[in-house]
Amino acid sequence: MEPRSASRSSPLSRGRVLPRRFYQRDARVVAPDLLNKVLISGSILARIVEVEAYCGSSDPASHAYRGKTRRNATMFGPPGHLYVYFTYGMHWCANVVCMPAGVASAVLLRGAEPLEGLEEMWERRPRARRENDLCSGPAKLAQALGLTGADDGIGLLGRSGRMCIVDDGLPPPSMPGNGVRIGIREGSDLMWRWWVPGSRHVSKR
Template sequence: MRRGDSPVTEPLREWFARPTEQVARDLIGCTLAVDAGTSSAVIARIVETEAYLGTSDPASHAFRGPTPRSRLMFGPAGHLYVYFTYGMHHCANVVTEMDGVAGAVLLRAAAVEGGEAAVMARRGDGATGAGLLRGPGNLCRGLGITRADNGIDLLEPASRVHLDRRESTPPIAIGTRVGLRHATDRLLRFSWLGDPAVSRPVPRDRGETN
C-alpha cells in the first residue's frame, strides 16, 4: 500500500487495476458523482465504455510507449485521464491495470440520474433527456470535465468526480470500437443493452448479452 492510501480505498484501487477489458465491462451500470454537495451536483449512470489497451493496441494512445500526454495511462489505476481532440472535444477515461502497465477505459455515454438541470445548463444547447451525456464529447461537456480534471483520483472523496460501484449486473452488449482507423475489428466496446443513452447501438449480429 502506498503512502496516503487508506484501508478503505485500497481494495477499490485493486478493482480498477484489473485487466482493462474486465474493468470496461464492469463499469457499465456504475455511477459517476460530479460536484457532490454543490448546487450543480450530478449523478450519472455509465451505459457505454470502450477498452484501450497498452503497447499492443494500435488504437491506444499508449501504443508507442509513454508520451507527455499518455503517461497517465501507465500510472496507477483509478485516476481520470482526460484528453482534448479535434480541436474542440474532451474525452474522459478511467486508468486501469497495475502501476507500470498501460490501460484505460473511455467513458462514451451515461444516463443522467440526478442534476439534470445542471447538465442542461452546461450543455447550453437544446439537448434533453437521454441525449444529454450521449457520446464521449457530450459526456465531458455535460459533466464539465476538461483537462483541468486530468489525473484526478476517482477514489479520493475530495475529488470533483468520483465513481461508485453498481449493485447489480445489467444486460451487456459487446461490439467494435467507434471512430477508429486501426484495430477496428476488436470487440472492446461495452454498453447497457437497449439503453436509450447509448451513442451508437451495437449491431444486432455483433451483440452479446450476459
Template sequence: MHPGAPLPPAFYDRDAAVVARALLGTVLRHETSEGVVSGRIVETEAYLGPHDPASHSAVGRTARTWHMFGPPGTAYVYFVYGMHWCVNAVTGADGYGAAVLIRAVEPLEGIGRMRARRPRARRDQDLVNGPGKVCAAFGIDRTLDGTSLTGAGALTIVAGDDVPDEHVLVTPRIGITKAADWALRFVLRAAPPLFPRP
C-alpha cells in the same frame, strides 16, 4: 460493494476489458462549486495497453498521455478533434498504460446543470450519449487529468446496480481506424430510450 461506495483501486487493477464490462451500471459523479452531477455508466470502451494500436499508450509515455500510465483508478482526460474532452479510467498495473473510455452515461443528478452546460442538446437523451458530451455536461476538463477516481477528489466512480450479462451488448470499438474490429465496446442495453443505437 454497497451502492454509492467509491470503487477502490483494486477494482481497476485488472485487464481493461474486464474493467470496461464491470463499469456498466456504476455511477460517474462530479462534485463542483455549482453542485453535483452524476450518471449511470451505460457505454464503455477498453484500450488494452501498449500492444493495442488504437491506444494512446502505443506511442509511449508523453506529456499528453502521462496519466494514462498512472496507478489504477486514475482519471486520464485528453482533448480530441480540437474541441472535446474525453475521460478514461486507468486500469491495470501502475506504469502499464491501459484505460477504459467512458462513452455514455444515463443522467441521474444535476440534469439542469447538464442542460446549462450543453444548451444545444434538444433532448435529455442527447446530453451525455457520447464521450465528449459526457465531459461537457459534467464539467470535466484537463484540470481533472491525473486525479483519483477512488473517492479522494471531486470526480469519482461509485458502485451501482449489478448488470446481468444478458443486458450487455459487446461490439467492436467505434470512431477509430486502428484495431477497429476488436470487440471492446460494452453497452448497457437496458436503457433503450436514451441510447437506441446498437
C-alpha cells in the same frame, strides 16, 4: 419517509466507492464491469451505460501504443485516476485508468444516464434537445460533467475528491451489448465496446 428520502437525495449516500483493486485489472475486464456503476462529479450523478477498452502497448488504437508522451502520461500512472484528452480541436474525452502504474490500460466513458444534477448538465450542453443528448457520447459526457484538461489525473478513490465511481447495488447486465469500437481506424476489428442493452443513453444504437 422524511429521513429516508433525505438520505437518498444525498449524492454521497448512494453507494460504495469502487476500491483500488477494482481498477487494478485489464481494461477489457474492467470495462463491462463499469456498466451500471454511478459516476459522481460534484453534485452530478450519472449511470454508466457505454464503455470501450484501450490496452496500451498491444492495442494500435490506444494513445499509449507508441509509448509514453506528455499527453498520455496519466494512462501510465496508477489505477483509479481520470485520463482526460483533447481531440478534434474542440472536444474533451474521459477515461478511467486501469492496471498498476507502468501499464497503460484505460476505459473510455462513452455514455451515461443522467440521474441528478440535470440542470447543470443542460446549462453546459445548451444544444442538447432531449435528455438522451446530454451524455450519449464521450465528448458530450465530458462536457455535461464540465471535464477538461484541468481534470486530467484526478483521483477517483475515496470520497474526499471531486469525483468517484460508486456501486449502488445495480449489477452490470448479465448479457451486455458487445461490438467493435467507434471512431477508430487501427484495431477496428476488436470487440472492445460494451453497453447496456436498450438504454437510450448509448451513443449509437
